Amino acid sequence: MIPSSHGSRLRWLTELLASWQALWQPAPFYYRRLPWAEDFSALRDYLLALDDRDCARLEQDPFASSVLYDWLPVVDLAESIRLPALFQAQSPLPNAWSAHVGGRKWRQLEAFVHQVEMIPGQPLVEWCAGKGHLARTWSRFHDQPAVGLEWQPELCRLGQQLADRQGVALRLEQQDVMAADAAGWLSPDAQVVALHACGDLHTRLLKQAAISGCDLTLAPCCYQRTAEYDYRPLSRLGRELADRYDLRLNRDDLALAVQETVTAPKAVRRQREQANAWRLGFDLLQRELCDHDEYLPVPSLAYGRLPMHFTDFCHWAAKQKGLSLPAAGIDWSHWEALGWQRLGEVKRLELARHLFRRPLEIWLVLDRALFLEEAGYHVELGVFCERELTPRNILMKAVSN
Numbered sequence: 203m204i205p206s207s208h209g210s211r212l213r214w215l216t217e218l219l220a221s222w223q224a225l226w227q228p229a230p231f232y233y234r235r236l237p238w239a240e241d242f243s244a245l246r247d248y249l250l251a252l253d254d255r256d257c258a259r260l261e262q263d264p265f266a267s268s269v270l271y272d273w274l275p276v277v278d279l280a281e282s283i284r285l286p287a288l289f290q291a292q293s294p295l296p297n298a299w300s301a302h303v304g305g306r307k308w309r310q311l312e313a314f315v316h317q318v319e320m321i322p323g324q325p326l327v328e329w330c331a332g333k334g335h336l337a338r339t340w341s342r343f344h345d346q347p348a349v350g351l352e353w354q355p356e357l358c359r360l361g362q363q364l365a366d367r368q369g370v371a372l373r374l375e376q377q378d379v380m381a382a383d384a385a386g387w388l389s390p391d392a393q394v395v396a397l398h399a400c401g402d403l404h405t406r407l408l409k410q411a412a413i414s415g416c417d418l419t420l421a422p423c424c425y426q427r428t429a430e431y432d433y434r435p436l437s438r439l440g441r442e443l444a445d446r447y448d449l450r451l452n453r454d455d456l457a458l459a460v461q462e463t464v465t466a467p468k469a470v471r472r473q474r475e476q477a478n479a480w481r482l483g484f485d486l487l488q489r490e491l492c493d494h495d496e497y498l499p500v501p502s503l504a505y506g507r508l509p510m511h512f513t514d515f516c517h518w519a520a521k522q523k524g525l526s527l528p529a530a531g532i533d534w535s536h537w538e539a540l541g542w543q544r545l546g547e548v549k550r551l552e553l554a555r556h557l558f559r560r561p562l563e564i565w566l567v568l569d570r571a572l573f574l575e576e577a578g579y580h581v582e583l584g585v586f587c588e589r590e591l592t593p594r595n596i597l598m599k600a601v602s603n
């Protein structure tokens with residue numbers, strides 16, 4: 203049974219995550235021999251023997267009929283990620299309002315807008331607004347003024363144009379939210395919204411809000427986009443529990459929390475697989491050539507930038523890392539085949555970690571909720587839309603007491 207208060211839930215989840223840290227923390231990509239392989243040899247053998255269909259099914263939904271109950275605390279982990287769905291029975295907004303917004307994004311906005319109350323006279327401020335789609339939609343829905351804060355002048359210009367054309371009372375302000383003067387927008391009577399504000403951008407908002415006492419509706423995103431590599435819990439309770447249970451998180455762990463992606467189009471998925479296989483093939487090759495058995499991270503390439511052939515990819519990767527490859531004598535198809543083989547193994551071993559991704563995200567959200575509660579807020583957590591629209595669908599509604 204999941205504890206009811208955010209504090210006791212954080213405590214329960216800290217214990218769970220800390221006791222399995224050795225299993226979910228190491229990324230199989232990095233290790234030819236995983237640190238937990240000895241202790242969980244039966245689990246490793248089971249995962250490596252999974253066929254492609256079961257592997258794909260568990261990748262897509264790690265909790266659906268999981269076959270890993272024998273080794274991992276699947277029931278507790280599944281319990282730990284339960285959040286109320288906040289989006290039932292919402293009436294859709296007029297279709298014409300979705301012009302200039304992508305289909306999935308529009309449905310997210312629609313769901314989010316219904317979560318933001320309209321309190322007459324309470325100004326609405328959107329933090330990291332982009333073109334201000336969220337604030338514009340809210341403003342249009344309630345016929346109330348709003349302000350969007352965004353640092354890119356071009357996004358402000360385009361967003362303002364859009365709002366003006368639609369006759370919406372939205373003002374886009376060019377503002378670096380990390381700058382000291384951003385606090386000026388967060389008066390105690392303001393209501394601040396943020397959809398998918400990354401790492402430090404949303405923690406900045408939380409810290410400023412705790413000072414000013416403004417109300418917040420926030421869907422956090424990209425927890426790993428932080429200046430600091432080591433994660434320092436925001437809440438007092440988070441820090442105390444992390445110390446007590448020795449739960450040490452860093453930027454790579456935070457990246458695990460958001461690794462889950464909604465199924466991308468087939469062509470994108472195929473290219474991503476190929477890039478991963480080539481990356482692993484190159485990694486095996488460089489380990490051999492340098493006689494140094496350590497993973498060498500290579501920068502990622504944007505969609506469509508992947509070279510046509512494995513050989514070209516390896517030359518590109520070697521250049522990025524300042525390595526020179528021998529002009530002759532490399533059996534490229536051998537290393538490419540090894541890369542694909544290793545990708546199959548890595549994908550299967552990753553399945554054990556997949557079960558911990560969402561619990562880790564919930565832990566980070568609870569830490570944020572506790573931080574606000576410690577500052578005198580009442581905080582409600584839930585999911586604001588289906589996961590298919592965005593896996594970053596957790597919403598925090600915080601009202602200052």
Ligand SMILES: C[S@@+](CC[C@H](N)C(=O)[O-])C[C@H]1O[C@@H](n2cnc3c(N)ncnc32)[C@H](O)[C@@H]1O
Binds near residue numbers: 378
């Ligand atoms: C992930 S986007 C989210 C945009 C919008 N909320 C949405 O959901 O479509 C993050 C936005 O934050 C803006 N941003 C990044 N750093 C910023 C900063 N320091 N100050 C203000 N805006 C910033 C980016 O330019 C971008 O438009």
